[in-house]
Amino acid sequence: MTTTTPRHTAAPTIPVNTIGRLSLYRRLLLDLAASGLRQIYSHQLAALAVSTPAQVRRDLMTIGCSGSPRRGYAIEELIEAVNTVLARSVETSVALVGVGNLGRAILAYYTNRQPWVRFVAAFDTDEDKVNRIINGCRVYAMGRAEDILAQEGIRAAALAVPAREAQSVADRLVLAGIKSFLNFAPVRLHVPTGIFVDDMDMTTALDRVAYYAHQHGTT
Amino acid sequence: MTTTTPRHTAAPTIPVNTIGRLSLYRRLLLDLAASGLRQIYSHQLAALAVSTPAQVRRDLMTIGCSGSPRRGYAIEELIEAVNTVLARSVETSVALVGVGNLGRAILAYYTNRQPWVRFVAAFDTDEDKVNRIINGCRVYAMGRAEDILAQEGIRAAALAVPAREAQSVADRLVLAGIKSFLNFAPVRLHVPTGIFVDDMDMTTALDRVAYYAHQHGTT
DNA sequence: AGCTATCTGTGAATTGATTCACAGTGTGAA
DNA sequence: TTCACACTGTGAATCAATTCACAGATAGCT
Numbered sequence: 001m002t003t004t005t006p007r008h009t010a011a012p013t014i015p016v017n018t019i020g021r022l023s024l025y026r027r028l029l030l031d032l033a034a035s036g037l038r039q040i041y042s043h044q045l046a047a048l049a050v051s052t053p054a055q056v057r058r059d060l061m062t063i064g065c066s067g068s069p070r071r072g073y074a075i076e077e078l079i080e081a082v083n084t085v086l087a088r089s090v091e092t093s094v095a096l097v098g099v100g101n102l103g104r105a106i107l108a109y110y111t112n113r114q115p116w117v118r119f120v121a122a123f124d125t126d127e128d129k130v131n132r133i134i135n136g137c138r139v140y141a142m143g144r145a146e147d148i149l150a151q152e153g154i155r156a157a158a159l160a161v162p163a164r165e166a167q168s169v170a171d172r173l174v175l176a177g178i179k180s181f182l183n184f185a186p187v188r189l190h191v192p193t194g195i196f197v198d199d200m201d202m203t204t205a206l207d208r209v210a211y212y213a214h215q216h217g218t219t
Numbered sequence: 220m221t222t223t224t225p226r227h228t229a230a231p232t233i234p235v236n237t238i239g240r241l242s243l244y245r246r247l248l249l250d251l252a253a254s255g256l257r258q259i260y261s262h263q264l265a266a267l268a269v270s271t272p273a274q275v276r277r278d279l280m281t282i283g284c285s286g287s288p289r290r291g292y293a294i295e296e297l298i299e300a301v302n303t304v305l306a307r308s309v310e311t312s313v314a315l316v317g318v319g320n321l322g323r324a325i326l327a328y329y330t331n332r333q334p335w336v337r338f339v340a341a342f343d344t345d346e347d348k349v350n351r352i353i354n355g356c357r358v359y360a361m362g363r364a365e366d367i368l369a370q371e372g373i374r375a376a377a378l379a380v381p382a383r384e385a386q387s388v389a390d391r392l393v394l395a396g397i398k399s400f401l402n403f404a405p406v407r408l409h410v411p412t413g414i415f416v417d418d419m420d421m422t423t424a425l426d427r428v429a430y431y432a433h434q435h436g437t438t
Numbered sequence: 439a440g441c442t443a444t445c446t447g448t449g450a451a452t453t454g455a456t457t458c459a460c461a462g463t464g465t466g467a468a
Numbered sequence: 469t470t471c472a473c474a475c476t477g478t479g480a481a482t483c484a485a486t487t488c489a490c491a492g493a494t495a496g497c498t
Contacts, residue, residue: 014430015454015455016427017455018455019426019427019430019431020420020423020424020426020427022426023422023423023426023427024405024407024420024423026426027405027422041474041475041476042475042476043475049407050407050408050409051407052456052457053476054456054457054458054459054478055455055456055457057476057477057478058455058456058457058477058478061476061477061478066476066477067475067476067477068463068464068465068475068476069462069463069464069465069473069474069475069476069477070463070464070465070466070473070474070475070476071464071465071475071476072475072476073476085430086426086429086430087426087429087430088433090433092429092432092433094425094428094429094432101324101327101328102324102327102328104324105320105321105323105324106421108320108321109320109321109421110421110425113422114422114425114426116429117425117426117429155432155433156428156429156431156432158425158428179431179432179434180428180429180430180431180432181428182424182425182428186243186246188243188267188268188269188270189269190269196427196428196431196432196434198424198427198428200419200421200424201239201243202325202328202329202419203242203246203332203333204239204242204243205239205401205417205419206313206329206333206336206377206401207238207239207241207242207245207305207306207333207336208235208238208239208242208415208417209313209375209377209399209400209401209415209417210305210306210311210313210335210336210375210399211233211238211304211305211306211399212238212375212398212399212415213311213313213374213375213398213399213415214307214309214311214374215398215415234484234485236485237485260444260445260446261445261446262445271486271487272445272446273448273486273487273488273489274485274486274487276446276447276448277447277448277485277486277487280446280447280448285446285447286445286446286447287445287446287493287494287495288444288445288446288447288492288493288494288495289443289444289445289446289493289494289495289496290445290446290494290495291445291446292446
């Protein structure tokens with residue numbers, strides 16, 4: 001869990017869980033399309049997504065897709081629809097804050113994965129890291145955050161700073177116009193209504209996994 | 220969210236979300252105890268956890284804690300109670316599978332964080348990585364997985380292999396006795412009932428964050 | 439010793455997400 | 469051209485999680 005687990009916001013229309021599943025569907029559909037398939041049934045997509053046919057149909061309904069009986073859904077059409085909703089067909093710029101081990105791993109991970117989302121700037125207080133370019137992303141001094149975020153029109157940020165700094169950094173980023181956080185710090189953030197936070201709390205996740213490792217599988 | 224979002228299992232008693240919050244409470248409580256505080260009210264803990272007093276009280280009730288009116292809860296007692304539930308006061312051994320960039324970052328991240336959970340073995344198919352020791356964790360050839368998991372009594376694993384290998388690796392680990400997965404691969408795993416999977420799907424998480432970055436804060 | 443304000447513990451209500459179940463429909467077969 | 473089947477689309481039911489709301493308790497004050 002990432003799931004953690006995310007916090008919702010004044011979610012305009014589509015709930016977080018649905019958005020998450022749409023992201024997964026898109027990945028699966030791109031694979032299927034690449035392997036030449038054109039049509040798919042809800043039960044097939046459900047099997048791939050480890051979900052249920054009803055869930056898949058409802059999700060697709062939510063984004064205004066429709067299939068046809070006996071034929072299922074047109075894969076290209078679905079991808080198109082998900083693209084419209086998810087990345088709004090625009091490339092999203094994201095900033096990384098905190099260029100420690102974890103921050104660098106995050107940059108490395110996302111490089112060449114989702115072309116529609118790009119890390120265009122990183123920030124750190126450590127002067128030694130400033131001006132370096134990591135996976136094509138330039139590191140700036142934290143002092144320049146407001147400038148650069150505004151200049152680049154960045155509205156999303158990944159937070160990879162130490163836990164005790166997370167809240168104050170988040171406050172500052174909110175003032176600088178960030179609307180959406182990917183929070184890797186193992187604390188919950190206080191943010192104003194309308195700001196989205198997705199917690200990737202690896203600490204909590206490991207505790208959960210450890211807990212269930214001890215449960216002797218009932219059922 | 221990471222949550223992703225986790226999948227439940229034949230959860231014996233306590234739901235995943237509750238376990239996640241207990242982990243968070245424990246961290247907060249340890250901090251508070253370190254700063255000399257002895258008692259706390261549900262509304263204070265709720266503020267720290269960005270939750271509600273009712274939620275906190277219900278969670279604490281779930282693990283059999285009780286406070287007293289006007290005094291609140293005894294912090295030491297709460298920590299004790301959470302420890303009993305969460306790590307069962309035993310150290311949990313965890314394996315890492317996949318020693319790429321992400322795998323190494325995971326090891327680095329968890330080193331010296333949760334003493335009650337320890338990465339005792341890592342596995343990779345790349346012969347060059349075998350026998351190295353990374354953050355105190357030895358890397359073994361994938362071929363030795365069954366042996367070592369059994370020998371060390373490991374029941375939990377973090378999966379950091381490429382997406383297309385994840386399912387087959389998971390199948391194999393289930394046969395080798397793994398009961399609980401921390402899955403970093405951006406796919407959902409098919410596992411038998413009674414096996415727990417916590418998805419840390421960074422791909423999905425970034426898509427979610429990008430989505431909400433575009434939503435003009437309603438409310 | 440009694441009183442009061444403020445907290446806990448929890449049954450019940452609510453909210454939100456998922457699943458059911460089935461009417462409607464387009465497709466491919468004959 | 470017609471038929472029957474296997475699908476979709478969706479209102480309603482269910483299920484799980486969270487929140488409300490209040491009765492009961494107790495610490496501290498007088």
